[in-house]
Amino acid sequence: MSAPNNSFDPVEVTALHPDEVARMREEALAAIAAAGDLARLKEVRLAHAGDRSPLALANREIGALPPAARSEAGKRVGGARRDVSEALKRRQAELEEERDARVLVEEAVDVTLPWDRRHRGARHPLTTVAERMADIFVGMGFEVAEGPEVEAEWFNFDALNFLPDHPARTMQDTFFVESAAGGDSGLVLRTHTSPVQVRALLGRELPVYVVAPGRTFRTDELDATHSPVFHQLEGMVVDEGITMAHLRGAIDAFVSGMFGSGLRTRFRPSYFPFTEPSAEVDMECFVCRGASVGDPDAPCRTCGSEGWIEIGGCGVMNPRVLVAAGVDPERYSGWAFGLGVERTLMFAHGVRDMHDMVEGDVRFTSAFGMEI
Numbered sequence: 001m002s003a004p005n006n007s008f009d010p011v012e013v014t015a016l017h018p019d020e021v022a023r024m025r026e027e028a029l030a031a032i033a034a035a036g037d038l039a040r041l042k043e044v045r046l047a048h049a050g051d052r053s054p055l056a057l058a059n060r061e062i063g064a065l066p067p068a069a070r071s072e073a074g075k076r077v078g079g080a081r082r083d084v085s086e087a088l089k090r091r092q093a094e095l096e097e098e099r100d101a102r103v104l105v106e107e108a109v110d111v112t113l114p115w116d117r118r119h120r121g122a123r124h125p126l127t128t129v130a131e132r133m134a135d136i137f138v139g140m141g142f143e144v145a146e147g148p149e150v151e152a153e154w155f156n157f158d159a160l161n162f163l164p165d166h167p168a169r170t171m172q173d174t175f176f177v178e179s180a181a182g183g184d185s186g187l188v189l190r191t192h193t194s195p196v197q198v199r200a201l202l203g204r205e206l207p208v209y210v211v212a213p214g215r216t217f218r219t220d221e222l223d224a225t226h227s228p229v230f231h232q233l234e235g236m237v238v239d240e241g242i243t244m245a246h247l248r249g250a251i252d253a254f255v256s257g258m259f260g261s262g263l264r265t266r267f268r269p270s271y272f273p274f275t276e277p278s279a280e281v282d283m284e285c286f287v288c289r290g291a292s293v294g295d296p297d298a299p300c301r302t303c304g305s306e307g308w309i310e311i312g313g314c315g316v317m318n319p320r321v322l323v324a325a326g327v328d329p330e331r332y333s334g335w336a337f338g339l340g341v342e343r344t345l346m347f348a349h350g351v352r353d354m355h356d357m358v359e360g361d362v363r364f365t366s367a368f369g370m371e372i
Contacts, residue, residue, distance in 0.1 A: 025080040125368040136257040145210040147196040155195035159324040160274040189217035193234035201325035207239035231341035238334035247335040275315025312339035
């Protein structure tokens with residue numbers, strides 16, 4: 001039996017030759033030093049320190065050597081790999097430091113710049129005024145009711161005693177919704193919040209005390225005092241023994257709560273298909289309180305020196321509306337009113353032009369603050 005070949009020289013293995021190991025080490029160190037960013041350094045790590053790198057492959061050759069030859073070859077290759085690993089760590093730290101310094105410069109925020117060049121938002125005053133108006137009636141025991149803005153003609157007209165030939169049903173006042181086939185869909189953009197009256201009676205047990213703020217639509221041109229889209233606050237009471245005196249008391253309470261105590265109100269005869277008798281509601285001017293009437297030296301811009309301001313319409317509910325909603329008019333009676341939210345805002349805050357309310361200028365809304 002022959003003895004082991006202890007005289008085997010690892011220098012004869014090309015990959016383990018000292019000059020070859022030194023060359024692989026120097027190539028790796030040069031590539032690491034030349035890496036200009038972290039992405040390039042990652043490529044260098046794979047090429048010179050990965051499982052398929054020259055030094056890793058040379059390290060595999062050591063296992064085939066005789067035991068006496070492995071120590072020297074292992075020290076030679078291990079030292080080279082250690083130098084490469086340490087160089088990678090140092091270069092990684094250098095490139096990360098450079099990256100962090102660059103980010104601090106490129107992504108710096110100049111906190112000395114003006115912070116208020118963009119105006120802060122605010123709730124629209126129409127929203128806050130409508131909620132304040134509704135809250136006054138909620139304080140009297142009313143509920144807040146809602147209805148769809150795209151309404152069936154029956155709710156918008158028929159149930160409210162608008163006869164088929166009533167002028168409000170023509171294209172002059174109403175936006176009609178066309179069906180997908182191009183014909184009449186039986187739907188309209190509601191022209192008032194009064195359809196909520198019928199929906200409230202159909203969906204609630206009597207007695208009913210509701211207010212319904214909401215958006216309405218009519219084919220008006222936008223000018224200083226008119227808009228094709230506007231807001232109303234509808235109010236309705238249906239109960240036993242209800243009279244117009246109760247309506248007058250509710251209107252007086254609203255005027256006191258919205259504009260201040262001590263203001264008089266008056267009803268002027270009018271006509272609405274869904275109320276009978278009907279009235280226009282005026283309140284005493286809350287600015288001059290009638291003192292400007294007949295006094296050319298002290299004109300009042302709010303009331304035009306007339307002493308009174310029109311705020312809405314009202315009346316006792318027509319029995320036909322009660323019948324349409326399934327209510328017995330012999331037992332129950334009621335009243336309803338409609339108040340303009342835009343009109344209330346214009347009077348309460350001296351707004352002169354409807355355009356200011358609809359053009360979305362934040363300078364207009366921010367003047368009213370962030371009332372909730």
